[in-house]
């Protein structure tokens with residue numbers, strides 16, 4: 001087997017350290033992610049799924065354990081530095097975009113993910129056509145709203161924009177935390193289809209948290225079940241293909 | 253006429269304060285009390301240097317640098333030290349009071365007999381009060397142009413995003429702590445520069461000249477927003493200066509009614525309070541909607 005692009009070794013995280021309320025959230029997570037994996041993650045509320053993403057993205061440092069990216073130990077690398085190879089779509093549409101900046105300004109910021117921001121004109125006009133074409137791939141009218149402040153977009157448009165922002169510059173790892181959960185069933189299905197297209201066409205390595213078991217089954221090549229801070233099931237390849245909805249229902 | 257010219261000149265000079273605070277208050281979403289210290293700091297540094305024979309332009313630049321330093325301290329306290337920004341600002345502001353006394357050595361220094369930025373030859377030929385209009389216009393023009401350029405660079409956009417949505421900014425690799433520190437530095441640098449210009453224009457620096465600065469700065473920002481409504485960011489910067497001029501003309505009107513300059517802080521607070529209450533009044537009586545959009549979005 002090839003070297004994993006990203007690996008977690010025995011990751012543990014505590015909250016309320018040194019207080020009577022101290023408790024362990026992640027209780028020893030081991031995970032090897034191969035380049036090109038599209039991993040869906042399910043688990044009950046409070047299982048630790050978002051916490052796992054926080055550890056992967058660097059916004060939460062683990063209390064013990066090691067994190068490797070392409071074989072390098074990056075356990076203590078800051079979230080800002082990890083953004084060079086990693087991007088993320090949040091569950092809350094408000095978190096992913098700058099509300100008082102326009103759609104195209106947001107895309108431009110995202111296109112420089114992880115790069116040094118220089119003291120040179122931003123060059124928004126040079127990118128307009130490219131942004132319009134990109135926005136049109138979401139089929140929700142976003143391309144007509146390039147100069148709209150994102151606070152005035154619908155939730156669905158905002159999540160679609162967040163997704164575009166996360167992928168406009170190819171990430172080595174893409175984290176999707178229930179990114180369609182806040183949307184109506186129709187919009188959610190559209191964004192999910194667009195997500196799958198982009199991930200498969202560009203061979204992205206992605207992890208997707210969802211409470212939608214059908215989505216977890218339909219998409220991706222690997223499925224993890226998280227419970228109480230541990231990975232209790234890990235279905236890969238054929239094992240995942242053979243999985244049925246009723247199997248899954250029994251597991252969580 | 254003279255009074256109106258004077259009000260416009262004052263409005264232009266004081267608008268640097270509004271522009272400085274705009275960076276922290278509107279862009280970074282921080283209410284930065286440091287300005288109450290950095291404003292008199294600018295005055296103290298410039299006046300002390302001028303009375304020691306330093307060129308007024310250099311003295312003004314030194315005042316700007318002193319403001320950068322004040323902003324740096326608040327920035328470090330709030331980002332690296334995780335002290336809430338309001339408290340960090342109050343700490344720095346309080347400390348600067350003593351620093352200002354140290355710099356000046358007494359509570360008031362006069363510039364009588366010294367050359368200032370306002371004693372340039374071409375300014376002396378102008379009619380009364382036009383010197384402050386001209387100096388104010390030059391300063392406001394230069395600084396507004398620089399700010400508009402800055403905010404439209406890659407770096408400036410990252411700075412705006414930091415204030416708008418820090419979570420998102422971090423996730424795209426923007427060093428939000430560094431942006432916050434730099435923003436507070438620039439903001440307080442402008443405020444100190446404003447303090448140095450006002451001192452030179454008044455002909456003295458006084459230890460208590462900082463009282464009420466934040467209210468004056470907020471007044472020019474908010475009057476500009478109430479008067480001009482939805483604008484692009486660049487237009488908003490211009491609106492701050494116009495707001496500052498409107499504010500000075502309002503003050504002039506109130507003083508004409510017979511109130512004295514001792515009442516200034518009371519008047520400033522009332523003007524600002526009215527402006528801040530307008531959105532709420534608007535909800536109650538349904539005034540023109542677009543006029544108040546910019547205020548409600550907070």
Ligand SMILES: Nc1ncnc2c1ncn2[C@@H]1O[C@H](COP(=O)(O)OP(=O)(O)OP(=O)(O)O)[C@@H](O)[C@H]1O
Pocket residue numbers: 015016025043044045046047048049050051052
């Ligand atoms: N800062 C914190 N302090 C205390 N407890 C926390 C903190 N952060 C997370 N937790 C707890 O950790 C557990 C896991 O939270 P997490 O957000 O990772 O769950 P999740 O699997 O993403 O759930 P959901 O499906 O509801 O999003 C929860 O019990 C939560 O209450």
Ligand SMILES: [Mg+2]
Pocket residue numbers: 049050051
């Ligand atoms: Mg979660």
